[in-house]
Amino acid sequence: MVFLRRRLIVLVLLGLALATNPDAGRVQADEGMWLFNNLPRQQLKQKYDFEFPAGWTEHVMKSSVRFNSGGSGSFVSSTGLVLTNHHVGADTLQKISTAEHDYYHEGFWAKTPGEEQKALDLELNVLQSIEDVTDQVNMAVNAEMSASEAFVARRGAISTLEKQSLDKTGLRSDVVTLYQGGAYHLYRYKKYTDIRLVWAPEFAIAFFGGDPDNFEYPRYDLDACLFRAYEDDKPAKIEHFLKWGKTAPDELVFVSGHPGRTSRLNTVAALKYTRDTQGPMLLDWLRRQEIMLQKFAQRSEEQSRIAQDDLFGTQNSMKAWFGKIGGLQDPEIMGRKEATEKALRAKIDADPKMKTAYGNAWTQLEKTQQVRREIATQYNVLEGARGFESKLFDIARTLVRLAEENEKPNRERLTGFTEAGRESLELELYSTAPIHDDLELTKLTDSLGYLLEKFGGDAPLAQKILNGKSPAGRAAELIGGTKLKEVAERKRLAEGGKKAISASTDPLIQLAKMIDPEARAIRKKLEEQVVEVERQAYAQISKALFELQGDSTYPDATFTLRLSYGSIKGYEEGGNKISPMTTMGGTFDHAAKHGNKDPWALPESWHKHKNDISPDTPFNFVSTCDIIGGNSGSPVLNRAGEFVGIIFDGNIQSLVGDFVYDERQNRAVSVHAAAILESLRKIYGAGALAAEIGR
């Protein structure tokens, strides 16, 4: 499933390196995650004879929705209905479920507006405008500054721009670093925070085939659910929403969504860091998480329910990373990256002026990989909080930092603690989403053990953290002793500021305080010795590319709105032709092929209404559109900008898309628009809801 886990965004920070594809300007493949203010008009004209009609891009942009929990979606009615994937809605489904009502598993349907269930901490963003602020950001930095000074000055300039924009427009305002510093754009969003669940199918059909079928094709998944955005306690009135449309194989389609992260221009040195250090560390950690969650879930049905969304997310990330590392371990793929880099460097070296201006970038980027390697463990454990895996610890750290950051001028604050981001921070901090002591305890015990393993049991910092106890003993003390489960206590501490934090005897607050100097120090090291140096070096590479290829390139994904294009098309795998579409009727055959056993056991509703549905209704399809994690829930559109499907996955071959797009086999997997309506009407008896869609 191609969505992002938010916590993972933090955890994989060490891998962050945004980039552009040096080949992008010239390829005729359906490649690219294009900026809405720099669309591939020429390519679309050449390959598909398509020109954007007037209003098309604004309409699509304002119909597209970002789920801040890690996915995409779209407005599909004037009455505020938002369509996304079940697995994007899962975060909310999990949080509103209880031991009595497991909506995550059983599905949900609000037959009346009054039954719609409010999400506890969900924020949706709808892009309103993009402004190029590259000059303003770069003005803050000058050549005399050290990397350290430059980082702070740049961050300050960005915070100020965001704050000014928020004050002026009232819109959420984020400055996005594109082309690794080649450009800075200010994105302004309309924000919705009163989001209610309307309908979700059963997990068994939303994720039919489970982990074994994940990232595979053919597929038969109804990975969809519906929310509704509210304003002032009433369904939001939506001007731009998508109408249902049609498409057919080989016809041009678009994907408008929020790809999370790609690394296509990463230098070979950076890719080798991912291959040899970051990837293996992350995979070991994900395996550890999966095993821990499995064992936890096995103990009882309630524990299984509590852990299910975490477990899914972990398995999903693991399979995705497994595919990525597999790509980097394939000499053919790495060979292509090496050849491309070599060719680019040869061109630069051939021109003395370019050589002086840009030729040193690769050496700089080799050095930063070395720093990454040196600090990876320390960073992941402390600042990435892999040593303190617990929602309550995250809350404690946020409170500790909030108190400290609040005392600084806005432009000097850590990212995430500035005034422009305050509302979003509080939405999460004061969430009433359930926190389960037993899961917290299991996670924290395991991660304190991880910390001991990584630091060594004799390390003074480890001993200070463990405080003379075993991981299990220390975790029990921390989780048992904290009061941070109470939202009122969080508010008290947040409002009490530094004084309240200093006076707090909460053991988790004390732990977060105790390790914060070390965590901040390693973060500073990353920012100053890696992030800023890489920004400047990649900016050089990007400039070289602009010079050589013009601006007809796309930047690497940044969890901001992008447009991809392609067509519905099968592919070959191991000599077999994979057909692009499946049908709803085929679902029953696929289940039978696997003995109708979990995870191929269909829900009762499907068995019951087997004869009601039209078996030929298209169910899932693949397209050549270029997507990545974060695109989950993105609408697939036809030439007319009408909704024809919803992205929910990529095939196994798409996973190397992090580094390289290959049209031969890379495919995005979608639920077909027709299947959503057919199941709402025939299986879920939700004809009225189906009728509301598109109107």
Place this chain on the structure above:
Amino acid sequence: MVFLRRRLIVLVLLGLALATNPDAGRVQADEGMWLFNNLPRQQLKQKYDFEFPAGWTEHVMKSSVRFNSGGSGSFVSSTGLVLTNHHVGADTLQKISTAEHDYYHEGFWAKTPGEEQKALDLELNVLQSIEDVTDQVNMAVNAEMSASEAFVARRGAISTLEKQSLDKTGLRSDVVTLYQGGAYHLYRYKKYTDIRLVWAPEFAIAFFGGDPDNFEYPRYDLDACLFRAYEDDKPAKIEHFLKWGKTAPDELVFVSGHPGRTSRLNTVAALKYTRDTQGPMLLDWLRRQEIMLQKFAQRSEEQSRIAQDDLFGTQNSMKAWFGKIGGLQDPEIMGRKEATEKALRAKIDADPKMKTAYGNAWTQLEKTQQVRREIATQYNVLEGARGFESKLFDIARTLVRLAEENEKPNRERLTGFTEAGRESLELELYSTAPIHDDLELTKLTDSLGYLLEKFGGDAPLAQKILNGKSPAGRAAELIGGTKLKEVAERKRLAEGGKKAISASTDPLIQLAKMIDPEARAIRKKLEEQVVEVERQAYAQISKALFELQGDSTYPDATFTLRLSYGSIKGYEEGGNKISPMTTMGGTFDHAAKHGNKDPWALPESWHKHKNDISPDTPFNFVSTCDIIGGNSGSPVLNRAGEFVGIIFDGNIQSLVGDFVYDERQNRAVSVHAAAILESLRKIYGAGALAAEIGR
């Protein structure tokens, strides 16, 4: 489950460090895995007023059976019946199962002798005598020798002693290193290699509760199965076998079996190596194995069947290691080890003569830990073959080494390739046990990826091994191209010697040849810079202990016959009193408590005969006997030397038993003798078989 996986014995070699417990001579707890030629007569007299009757020890020794696949057992009839655990027999059950007959899952019962199924590569050993050969071994080494020379000389002396004994007696002859070089004893075994399966229950009751209940208590498992030893194609006539007896809580019981490995006298430095390096590396690898096997098994029912025994073994090892590392990460346990070591060193330092003779041992052992840390990765990947996880690769390596070792004089050969060990080697090498291409491929792909991760993708050796391919591509080439699945081809290569190996174009033979110089080099480094140095240093510590405490200590476990003692006794856990015995009737309640769902779903036979069994029949019980992995299948005996139960597990609290025995909570878990007969008679309709037992 407290058994050893044979391949793991190889893999954890870096952790090997045999030791004695400095406290052992003085404790009054039921501690110790005692040598049959140095039994704790005084302790038994004092605590239990027990003296061994004449003939008791010889009878028990000759009734006890070692399963070379990694467990223990006992003769239970004059007609060759051998009782062990289902999970010890599992290796054979897996090997004789097919897609049509899954005996591992469904159970097995030979109603006539003709239906008894021959194990494909099982060797049983029955200890006949022990001879102290310490002087002969030590004579080969002198003070002028370097550690390297000493290692070779000692190994040569051992090989010669074994060969001479084999020639003289015809018995399998192994020199066992005890007290880490404090003593060397020659063990002579009667060997049985025609072993046939007679009866096994269903997996669902043998491993009732599955991984979640593993190493837990209370339990309800019928973890038992029956083999029969044959000689000359007829049931072996057995003089020493166990008769059924009775016992009761608090009465003295014994365990006669083959504990695999403990590390109780490991120095604190060695324990920290285990805690910080060996354990975490192994656990990461086991998690990786478990995830890989799970994903493989999910794909189809047949793949699930093929992987089931590997998966069980991996999960079992992981849970055991998890408990061990948990113990070492507990400051209380490590604190005890530190205090004990400090006290011993103080005593030695207080006596100038002892200080000169033994005082330097700890420094030496700190140095060897440093070497272990340095070579761990290289050793595990190459010599431990974690980079080449595949039965076919193991076969290829054995063939390559066999050809080379055969050209050397017996005393210079690698352990395992000497003449005394030849028969056992060939039993395994020429086994017709099924090898599944798809599992081989999956394992080898994953482990080549592991190799790349550990060495780094650019490492010249890694590139040589991968030969320009991805892990998946290279594994396909190796597994697809080898002919080593055919036993005839293995024989041809073994008999053809060095010439045949040189001429072979088999890709796996070529790979094994190619990496052998590097693998041997790292092995040599371990043997010379670690094993021999540690042997000498631990021998000093052992001598110091002998001087201070006499010889009333037991050596660390060595997968050789030991006697433990204790009594059936409950314990306290988290304030709850755990009662020592469960009943067969309780099984149904335990299943119901877990919704009768897998792994708590009872087999049909149990439901069917629920009303036939006497519900009060004791089923499982715990005792204070000191056991560890390898003890699985060991008979539990009463004062009269009669069979009262069979060890199959230890509780969670026993897992730290690798380092320290604590009678308060450490418990061995057994199947009660009565339950075995009751289920044979009432559930499996095997009354005749039940009647044969004990006669």
